[in-house]
């Protein structure tokens with residue numbers, strides 16, 4: 001029988017009523033003839049609560065015990081979902097990660113999946129079980145310890161199962177009805193996309209559109225898993241939601257598919273560093289060791305052998321970045337006159353696969369921002385994305401103006 005993977009996020013299993021509702025959706029797919037693998041998150045808010053308990057108990061916690069605690073939310077929903085299905089006379093049982101066993105690396109709290117053997121679950125399907133309910137987000141390391149895959153990790157569990165079981169599709173049930181051209185809370189003209197290419201989704205996911213964990217999209221792209229983002233709160237047809245798929249399956253590629261933003265950005269500038277070979281390595285090496293996620297980088301032209309180096313990172317990493325730079329300065333590895341942090345900036349990006357074959361998108365974006373009187377601090381581009389760093393107070397205006405200028409309200413999706 002064909003296999004379908006259905007993943008239910010925290011809000012979709014937030015209480016017993018919602019679990020019943022989700023189970024009914026599963027029942028519909030079983031009736032259609034699918035063997036279903038259901039991946040569940042913890043009830044909404046549960047993982048945060050568990051993380052809070054760990055921090056309160058032990059601020060410098062042992063990551064192995066952190067994983068033992070925070071993985072437990074999913075165990076509860078997996079069991080409850082299996083019970084609910086059984087009450088509906090659907091043959092189902094639950095599986096914790098280690099029972100599958102979903103094998104991972106030993107990087108606790110951000111483990112990577114290394115293997116999902118299919119024989120256990122397939123054996124049960126062969127005996128007539130119709131639904132395997134699997135606790136998302138968790139696995140087992142080579143040392144036999146429980147691991148978790150990082151926040152939002154059940155998306156990745158779901159896609160990995162879809163890949164391993166060669167599922168027809170992986171449906172991600174969530175509290176939004178799909179992927180939008182931009183955030184509808186900021187721009188009322190935002191439209192739901194019917195289809196979006198993996199690469200575009202990857203850019204949007206990593207740019208702060210929080211629908212899917214970025215790694216799940218990477219995995220879907222690698223194994224060509226058809227991913228559908230769909231609301232668990234609306235009546236569903238097979239065409240509902242947004243299909244994240246290979247670009248070959250999209251008839252007309254949009255030049256621009258979406259405008260993404262990320263609010264919590266900071267811009268840091270090292271003023272007057274010596275412009276010599278190895279200077280970038282001497283700056284960004286320590287930043288990376290300090291766990292600072294540097295995003296955009298600009299090096300100015302130098303004057304008299306000295307230059308300014310600007311980079312962006314998340315606002316909550318500014319203190320860490322400053323410390324790393326001051327330490328490197330005291331160690332004599334780098335030398336600068338001053339370090340300046342601007343924590344009131346935001347990143348706005350336009351994303352679209354059609355940009356590859358279309359000139360002029362950047363020019364148009366800059367013109368739109370200029371017409372609105374918005375100053376651009378830093379620019380970066382990739383083949384299918386242009387990002388700018390601007391003052392945060394203009395972020396919403398920029399998103400709306402770009403959405404209008406690229407006529408995204410008209411995208412066919």
Ligand code: ASP
Pocket residue numbers: 009010041042047048073136137150151152153154155
């Ligand atoms: N419950 C975990 C979290 O909140 C994993 C997930 O829901 O994807 O991050």
Ligand code: MG
Pocket residue numbers: 009152155211212213
């Ligand atoms: Mg999620």
